[in-house]
Amino acid sequence: MIKKCVFPAAGYGTRFLPATKAMPKEMLPILDKPLIQYGVEEAMAAGMTDIGIITGRSKRAVEDHFDISYELEHQISGTPKEAYLAGIRQIIDKCTFSYTRQIEMRGLGHAILTAQTLVGNEPFGVILADDLCINDSGEGIMQQMVRVYEKYRCSVVAIEEVAADEVHKYGVIDASPLDDNVFKVNGMVEKPSQEEAPSNLAIIGRYILTPEIFDIIRRTPAGKGGELQITDALQTQARENMVLAYRFQGQRFDCGSMPGFVQATNHFYNRLENKDD
Ligand code: G1P
Numbered sequence: 001m002i003k004k005c006v007f008p009a010a011g012y013g014t015r016f017l018p019a020t021k022a023m024p025k026e027m028l029p030i031l032d033k034p035l036i037q038y039g040v041e042e043a044m045a046a047g048m049t050d051i052g053i054i055t056g057r058s059k060r061a062v063e064d065h066f067d068i069s070y071e072l073e074h075q076i077s078g079t080p081k082e083a084y085l086a087g088i089r090q091i092i093d094k095c096t097f098s099y100t101r102q103i104e105m106r107g108l109g110h111a112i113l114t115a116q117t118l119v120g121n122e123p124f125g126v127i128l129a130d131d132l133c134i135n136d137s138g139e140g141i142m143q144q145m146v147r148v149y150e151k152y153r154c155s156v157v158a159i160e161e162v163a164a165d166e167v168h169k170y171g172v173i174d175a176s177p178l179d180d181n182v183f184k185v186n187g188m189v190e191k192p193s194q195e196e197a198p199s200n201l202a203i204i205g206r207y208i209l210t211p212e213i214f215d216i217i218r219r220t221p222a223g224k225g226g227e228l229q230i231t232d233a234l235q236t237q238a239r240e241n242m243v244l245a246y247r248f249q250g251q252r253f254d255c256g257s258m259p260g261f262v263q264a265t266n267h268f269y270n271r272l273e274n275k276d277d
Helices: 035-045 058-067 072-074 080-094 108-114 141-152 164-169 213-218 230-240 257-273
Strands: 004-007 048-053 097-101 125-128 131-134 155-160 171-179 182-190 203-210 243-247 250-255
Touching: 004 035, 004 108, 035 048, 035 058, 035 080, 035 125, 035 131, 035 141, 048 058, 048 108, 072 080, 108 213, 108 230, 125 141, 131 203, 131 257, 141 155, 141 203, 141 243, 155 171, 155 230, 164 203, 171 230, 171 243, 182 230, 203 243, 213 230, 230 243, 250 257
Parallel strands: 004 048, 004 125, 048 097, 155 243
Antiparallel strands: 125 203, 131 250, 155 203, 171 182, 171 203, 182 243
8 A cells, every 4th residue: 555645846837927926826826725735635646645745945835735723613613614624633543644844946856855754665656736637437647557556566756648849848759658558668758859759658646656756866966957857767667667757547637737727726615516605
């Protein structure tokens, strides 16, 4: 059983400035729920209840969100408003939250390495909260990935087909089909140009990593943008051992971009039953 899930959440969220000047981008709400809560709910549905959050400066609101607010609860206790807090209360009851600070912003690989003290020597999930993933007709994306992990016992990345002119935004894989929606990774490139891209299969923000990844990250040199890239470390792991890519069932919203954020908002709004409440 994988119990731990890491949420890198130290980034500045520059694309949403000034909204993210004093507020973490992970706290931007899609309707009434902050992005990171959707991610934690997905982890919980996959049985991951040890939540490790990699934070940075001005991320206090994330910690406060996953904690009890005594004053607020006292105020609304016994009123119908109590129901609004039921969901988050359940998360707080079922999960434990640990935090560690990423002192310098040196890329996703570096953020994941920072999580080593929280993770130890076990396989773990990684969720990038600004990729909001849902599967209205069945299991959540992380739960689907756990099934792949349980069968093959190696690192797994989630992938999605993207348009050729979008590949430069993602890690892109070179892979051979292995099983239903499962591919064996031969190589991967971080944010390639259209000409360099080995395929249009892009990595999205869901990973299951085996703990060997930490040593590999340590011996990985800085890559694209001068940052320590998890894509480069996974490329090494694919070469030395095995990494799989999983084409998930469901839908992803890139909530790190304005259009994706608005699409997610519309999607959840259209699903609401009582729009007038
Ligand atoms: C990160 C990863 C990239 C991946 C993407 C998914 O990039 O480096 O490989 O495809 O997440 O969202 P970022 O979006 O943080 O630039």
